[in-house]
Amino acid sequence: MDARNIGLRNIEVADTKICSIDGENGKLIYRGFDILDLVNHSTFEETSYLLLFGELPSPEQLADFGRRLREARGIPEPMIKNMKNRPKRAQPMDVLQSCVAELADYDLNIDDFSKEAHTRRAITLIAKIPSIVAAWNRIRTGQHVVDPMEEGSHAANFLYMLRGVEPSAEEAKVMDICFILHAEHSFNASTFAAREISSTRASMYAAISGAVGALSGELHGGANVQVMKMLLEIGDPANVEKWVAGRLSSGGRIMGMGHAVYRTTDPRADILSRLSKAISKEKNNKWFEITERVEKATKKWMLEHKGQAIYPNVDLYSASIYYSMGIPMDLNTPIFAISRISGWASHVIEEKFAEAAPKPALYRPKAVYIGRYCGPMGCEYVPLSERKQQVA
Template identity: 55%
Template sequence: MSEETRLKNTGLRGVTVADSAISFIDGEKGVLIYRGYRIEDLADRSSFMETAFLLLFGTLPSNEQLAGFTQEVKDNRTVPDFIIESMQQWPKDARPMDVLQATVPMLAMADSQSDVLDRDLCLKKSIALIAKLPTLVAAWHRIRHDQPVLAPDPELDHAGNFLWMLHGEKPTEATARDLDVCLILHADHTFNASTFAAREVVSTRASLYSGVAAGLGALSGSLHGGANAKVMEMLLKLENEADVEGWVKKQLSDGDRIMGMGHAIYKTGDPRAAYLKKMGQRLGEETGGKWASISKRIEETALAIFAKRGKTTILPNVDFNSAPVYYLMGIPTDLMTPIFAISRVSGWCAHIIEEQFADAQGKPALYRPQAQYVGEYCGLMGCEYSPMDSRK
């Protein structure tokens, strides 16, 4: 098999593996839809709590349903003491994504029904995970800086409470709303790498916790959720660069990548990126931050070079624009991917439930793809096994 053919057979690109009613992307038109609703409408008019309800239950909630859902999330924000006590013994330089992934199985240990496959029970577990992940991320940030872990504030909404537990200061209403919108924009994205990982794991009838832990593992990679941290590292590197345009030109002429540019699906623009770009520009003007300006110079220079090369579909993605937004909120670079997870857990749980209960009996179809073998082959009898002392 040629190298070209081998590469075409990797990554499951373009391969449909399952039906889903949760979200839809039209990459050619730059459209993202959750359960039939465009992401722009949700970002402008909804809240993360309402969006999470939509993803889990399939419909927009009534006032009464939203109030009940929001209260249930607030009631589940606290995590078991043994988890916090354990985290306090962990190396202070541990990566936050590793910490977050490690805590999810601990939540399973605290759940005597962690492996029970019942739809209503899985919905309750999903709500608990949506509630607890922000607490865990904030707790780890304070533990590693030798600061006391703060209790959730029941008076604050989901995004505002996270910022309170993280910084120890109650955020402004505008900042809390900005983060809430970010959570809406990141909540789901069809069969991305982490969602597929979660669905594949629970297709074995593994627990919802196992699926979420798998999603976290996939999200931690620099080609997926970890890309936003890489974008911010790039921006920080260019903080005092006098010739940003020259840096971009050299980067591309050397065959290197510009982090946050390009997407596997969107060919005419990522609708989430467009929304975050405007937010970043506004926050930059309000705070005097330079990141929006640097981002704009990188984007304009890179797009001009791509256009000359005929690569007009390489455009900024959600990571390119979310990184400066988070940074301007005072969120450390290595917490940007965990915040992605705080949002995406709502989508993962929706997909896990869809996968586990696709049939009326709640019997998921085991994912078992085939591989094209390209290794050594000596016929059906196999290669001849030679003694150790006769091998070259």
């Protein structure tokens, strides 16, 4: 097998109108719009509308979309009771995955397979996933579950439900930008999982639950948790160069550096770097300085010892932003899901209702068998009583 194709690398599996990534030039495009323009001028709600419907909304359309999101924020009481019965040690991503699947129980029109019904489900999931994440964090820490705000932005409401007090306008804006940056990224592992599940004609809840499971791995959504653990282990800016050299010399990885697609700096990392710097200055902490020195030390070591250029990805600077905002580390990946649900849902809808034929095309990749081979007739079955113990 061509090594470039392992893990479906460089294999085109479907058409999409949702997202384009130019890895050579560090460009990320949502529905034709550069991510930098969306960060500078848009909001997460407007960006979610763009991803779902393919066009920027009119003022009336955005107001209606925001209203629908606000009305769908609440969590069914039986779901809250179920969460209260879970072990407090349960991982937030595991709780989120099961709750997403459980939401199917409350869909009174679960047998409606129309595009309109799927759009309604998308809005429900975008609205409720932040509430689930916030509710679980409060339940596991022995606090009462906070009801959602009747008004307020998507980002402000999440921080309010998480903490129980309204965030500052600055914090809400930072969270809104983080949501926009993480909302979509083409056929990454979790999005592909959602589309593959959707191609079987499974429900949106099943597809999104699978996407949450894929995101939970440390090589995908869990990477920013590993970044923060690294920063805490380093502890001080003066320790960075020695720590990085030791890790790389021993064959280890520097989490938050390098990307499967980008051959230059991830455009999201540039934005997050600026946010991290501003927050570290405001909070008077060392996390931005350590992170920046990790980036520089890793680049230098890789050039000197491997002759390779390496650049930061979205995880490197997002970790310190959330930590500086007082958010528990194990909520970093759930926050990723809060953002990415807009992209996931858009891909599920595209998979089911794309104009291009055939649809849905059931995903069925081919594997190269490299196991035991005893000839065209197969191996001879030896009865259990006649088998001898194999020597390791």
